[in-house]
Amino acid sequence: MFGGGGGMNPRKMKQMMKQMGIDVSELDAEEVVIRTADEELVFSDVQVTRMDAQGQETYQVVGEPESRPAGTGTAGAVEAGDDGADEADDDGIPQDDVELVAMRAGASEDAAREALEAADGDLAAAVARLE
Structure with a gap:
């Protein structure tokens, strides 16, 4: 269809795509x-x-x-039918926040939850506390 397009210069291909x-x-x-x-x-x-x-x-x-x-x-x-989105446990900390802090700080979810509680839910302060 394009006849020999397999050997096309990547720079030329990028220019053509930009034009389109x-x-x-x-x-x-x-x-x-x-x-x-x-x-x-x-x-x-x-x-x-x-x-x-x-x-x-x-x-x-x-x-x-x-x-x-x-x-x-x-x-x-994750339990069936539960995507974990923004559900807060008894402490009022959303599960998404706990997972985010745990991932960013390389800590367990329990440690992340404790840090969030101590930082009154402040994500950045909780990550800093764990690092």
Whole structure:
């Protein structure tokens, strides 16, 4: 169809895509997780490319995934039907905040929750307290 396009100069290809209104950029992704009903596909050593064509964003993920049973993610088990989004425990700290602080500080969720409680829910102060 394009006749010999396989050997096209990448710079020339980028110029052509820009002329057609297609913007391509690389994302500095550390990890990509794809959750299905049965499993989680975790890409740790991953290359992610974002392509924006006329307002429609498309992401390309390249790498070898590790397959895990659903609900066994690194941030803790998720019960069926519960995505963990913004649910606060008895202490009023949203689970998403606990997971974020734990991930950023490299700490356990219990330690992250204690730091958030001590910092009155301030995410940055909780991370700083744990580092």
